[in-house]
Amino acid sequence: MNKGLRTFVTGFPRIGKNRELKKVLESFWDGKLGFDSVTETADNLKKTNWETQKRAGMGIFSCGDFSYYDQMLDMAVMLGAVPERFQGISDPAERYFAMARGSAESSAMEMTKWFNTNYHYIVPELKKGCRYKPDFGSLFKEYRQAEKLGYRTKLNVIGPVTFLMLSKRVDSEGSMLELLPEIIPAYREFVNAAGFLGKEIYVQFDEPWFVKDCGKEELKILKKVYGELCGVSKNLKIIVMTYFDSAVNAAEALKDVNIWGVGLDFVYGPENVKAAKFLKGKKLIAGVVDGRNIWKNNYEKTLNILGEISKTVYKEDIIIAPSCSLLHVPYSLKNEKIIDSEIKGWFSFAGEKLAEIKDIADIFTEGKEKHAEKIEQNRAVFARRESSAKVNDPDVKKIIKCGYSKKRSESFKDRKKKQEKVFCLPLLPVTTIGSFPQTEVLRRLRRGYKTGAVKKEDYDKGIYEYIDNCIAFQEKTGFDVLVHGEPERNDMVEYFGERMKGFIFTENGWVQSYGTRCVKPPVIYGDVKRAGDMTGKIILYAQKKTKKNMKGMLTGPVTILNWSFVRDDIQKKDVCVQIALAVRDEIRDLQFEGIKIIQVDEAAFREGYPLKKSKAFIYEIWAVECFRVAVSGARPETQIHTHMCYSDFRDIMPAIKAMDADVITIETSKSGNKLLETFKKQGYENEIGPGVYDVHSPRVPSVEEFENKIKLLLNVFPAERLWINPDCGLKTRKWEETEKSLQNMVEAVANVRKSL
Numbered sequence: 001m002n003k004g005l006r007t008f009v010t011g012f013p014r015i016g017k018n019r020e021l022k023k024v025l026e027s028f029w030d031g032k033l034g035f036d037s038v039t040e041t042a043d044n045l046k047k048t049n050w051e052t053q054k055r056a057g058m059g060i061f062s063c064g065d066f067s068y069y070d071q072m073l074d075m076a077v078m079l080g081a082v083p084e085r086f087q088g089i090s091d092p093a094e095r096y097f098a099m100a101r102g103s104a105e106s107s108a109m110e111m112t113k114w115f116n117t118n119y120h121y122i123v124p125e126l127k128k129g130c131r132y133k134p135d136f137g138s139l140f141k142e143y144r145q146a147e148k149l150g151y152r153t154k155l156n157v158i159g160p161v162t163f164l165m166l167s168k169r170v171d172s173e174g175s176m177l178e179l180l181p182e183i184i185p186a187y188r189e190f191v192n193a194a195g196f197l198g199k200e201i202y203v204q205f206d207e208p209w210f211v212k213d214c215g216k217e218e219l220k221i222l223k224k225v226y227g228e229l230c231g232v233s234k235n236l237k238i239i240v241m242t243y244f245d246s247a248v249n250a251a252e253a254l255k256d257v258n259i260w261g262v263g264l265d266f267v268y269g270p271e272n273v274k275a276a277k278f279l280k281g282k283k284l285i286a287g288v289v290d291g292r293n294i295w296k297n298n299y300e301k302t303l304n305i306l307g308e309i310s311k312t313v314y315k316e317d318i319i320i321a322p323s324c325s326l327l328h329v330p331y332s333l334k335n336e337k338i339i340d341s342e343i344k345g346w347f348s349f350a351g352e353k354l355a356e357i358k359d360i361a362d363i364f365t366e367g368k369e370k371h372a373e374k375i376e377q378n379r380a381v382f383a384r385r386e387s388s389a390k391v392n393d394p395d396v397k398k399i400i401k402c403g404y405s406k407k408r409s410e411s412f413k414d415r416k417k418k419q420e421k422v423f424c425l426p427l428l429p430v431t432t433i434g435s436f437p438q439t440e441v442l443r444r445l446r447r448g449y450k451t452g453a454v455k456k457e458d459y460d461k462g463i464y465e466y467i468d469n470c471i472a473f474q475e476k477t478g479f480d481v482l483v484h485g486e487p488e489r490n491d492m493v494e495y496f497g498e499r500m501k502g503f504i505f506t507e508n509g510w511v512q513s514y515g516t517r518c519v520k521p522p523v524i525y526g527d528v529k530r531a532g533d534m535t536g537k538i539i540l541y542a543q544k545k546t547k548k549n550m551k552g553m554l555t556g557p558v559t560i561l562n563w564s565f566v567r568d569d570i571q572k573k574d575v576c577v578q579i580a581l582a583v584r585d586e587i588r589d590l591q592f593e594g595i596k597i598i599q600v601d602e603a604a605f606r607e608g609y610p611l612k613k614s615k616a617f618i619y620e621i622w623a624v625e626c627f628r629v630a631v632s633g634a635r636p637e638t639q640i641h642t643h644m645c646y647s648d649f650r651d652i653m654p655a656i657k658a659m660d661a662d663v664i665t666i667e668t669s670k671s672g673n674k675l676l677e678t679f680k681k682q683g684y685e686n687e688i689g690p691g692v693y694d695v696h697s698p699r700v701p702s703v704e705e706f707e708n709k710i711k712l713l714l715n716v717f718p719a720e721r722l723w724i725n726p727d728c729g730l731k732t733r734k735w736e737e738t739e740k741s742l743q744n745m746v747e748a749v750a751n752v753r754k755s756l
Helices: 019-029 037-056 073-081 090-103 137-148 161-164 178-197 217-229 248-253 270-278 299-309 348-368 367-387 394-402 412-423 442-453 456-477 536-543 557-562 574-594 613-631 650-659 674-682 703-714 735-755
Strands: 061-063 111-113 118-124 153-158 201-206 238-241 259-266 283-289 316-322 500-504 511-516 517-521 523-530 551-553 597-601 639-646 663-666 687-690
Touching: 019 037, 037 137, 037 348, 061 137, 073 090, 073 118, 073 153, 073 161, 073 178, 073 639, 118 511, 137 153, 153 639, 161 178, 161 217, 178 201, 178 238, 201 217, 217 238, 217 248, 238 283, 248 259, 248 270, 259 270, 270 299, 283 299, 283 613, 283 639, 299 316, 299 348, 299 367, 316 348, 348 367, 394 523, 394 574, 442 456, 442 650, 456 536, 500 574, 523 574, 536 551, 536 574, 551 574, 557 574, 557 613, 574 597, 574 613, 597 613, 613 650, 650 674, 703 735
Parallel strands: 061 153, 153 201, 201 238, 238 259, 259 283, 283 316, 551 597, 597 639, 639 663, 663 687
Antiparallel strands: 111 118, 500 523, 511 517
16 A cells, blocks of 8 residues: 555644634734734634644645635635625625624524534525636645645635535525526536646545435435536546545445545444445545544454455555544643543543554554554553543442432422512513623633632632623513523633533543533543532522513533544443433522522533434433433422524424423524424424523624514514523623613513513
């Protein structure tokens, strides 16, 4: 085998090891820096990434995996699919970020989850009859930039079918596949132009859509599209890349197409072993190193998988790769200085995964005997982890064995009657989802307290003053149910993980969620249990400051699970039950102290679904059960809220109804009333708070705009079941825009109430 083609990197993290991209972009948006500073930082990040991958011995890595905001947005711009409302903006950078974030004149494009990950993408807007004018100049410039520096890269683009199916039509309710003729000419133009970059150009077309349950028509189109694209330029080596699950049917559809290689995920799609028989004459990009979790690779297990694959694929045609882009894991363990050294020894971040890819390629190609010491060292890591007392907690196992309730004591119908007597809320009660803007002063206060630079009494004073201000603002504005603003919380999952055993936290384990929004997921390494009070002290302080009801704010077990790096040595459902029991105990204590409304957020419930229906049903059963376990101890008079964001709920309505929350709040400010119609058609009878304010855009909606949205909601739901709220927490917004937006929202509610 050509030694340089044994390894392959699907994509690499782009935010930088110290979140340099986030910092420079936010300074640019604040007007502190020009866009030249942004491009300079971006160029340096790309150079560093290329050098890191080359030094690690990677045979093929990427240009086009870098983005200022999102790759789907980049693809829309390159294809010329810019919505009309942004076409009047002449400056390319201003137009690009307006599409992502909105502007004073125009709302942002919709944003939703990237398959079942915690990454969000910008949803392209397409319609029939458009003549898109593509421009791939920026991507080709990046390729030349890498070439000039001595790096041989591949071109990464979103494949035409995935791009189409993840977009939305803005002209009708027709099939997305009808729009294929609108975009294929642009892809042909791209392939033709790419052919002039050199004699041998690798192009990676990302087609993860085909790990879903695709029909015959989509598979037929896959074959036709790549048959056509392969005939445009002889200089291209086309790779069709899939990830996140198995794609056996797609591999079969491509078996007679003259593409150079197919990428398959063998970590989350072990069934892909069956696809090997369709790859004769093609390269197999074997995704055997987990690109979505941070645990070390078990070399023996991986080599066994490769051995099975090599029974039907020539060994020299197998190229070792991560299961997907390394975008979903932190940059490098080198940035972790203080976490427990034993547990750290079980981890592998993006930089370390490159070394694993190289090791596995060497062992697979050169034989186990030559690398026996390396295999033994790897085996010892797993043996130590399995027997570690840090992983196994006998108390947790005893609690699970004793059994637990899986539902509330009364039906929603009976609970509602009791809750109405307790709360006496007006029509269209107004609340927020939870967090208020996290100022730099607040962040410095938390950082200082964490490092010891700020004394506890000074920290408490700052936190309580912020809560006082949040309460005063809400009471003055006219909110009906208040929140404390969450100034003490760095992140909605990390905060709770810090108060449970079995979690550990990195210093710099940042991953991109969307744009410049980065999260530092906790790591669940062992058995989970509540270490003590998590929220009671601070919620009780806030409740005593107002006569109105203060919501207790908790993150639900499924979201904590899905937004953490979860241990891979036991079943996910078993980990989730442990978390649910910890949340249940917190609800019990909040009730005992007199908190009557408790919100248990399940923002990540939808994204945990496997991509194939055959696997989704199993997840749905245990995920619903874990939520119900968490709230099972709530009294009938206690009103349980939950929040879900940026999801397509159409196919999970039975699960949402089965969760049986008293009130659900959801994102609809971007997706409109289509989502609400789903709730109406499927007979959702509990109370609902559709978001009327897009918190991911800096623009301030007018009172009239809010009124129109509320009136549209009333066409779908009766006022008796409708709550008014933003579509998500407000922590990423600035105070000035937040205050004005919420004041307009409350004023609009008052006006609509008069008409009722």
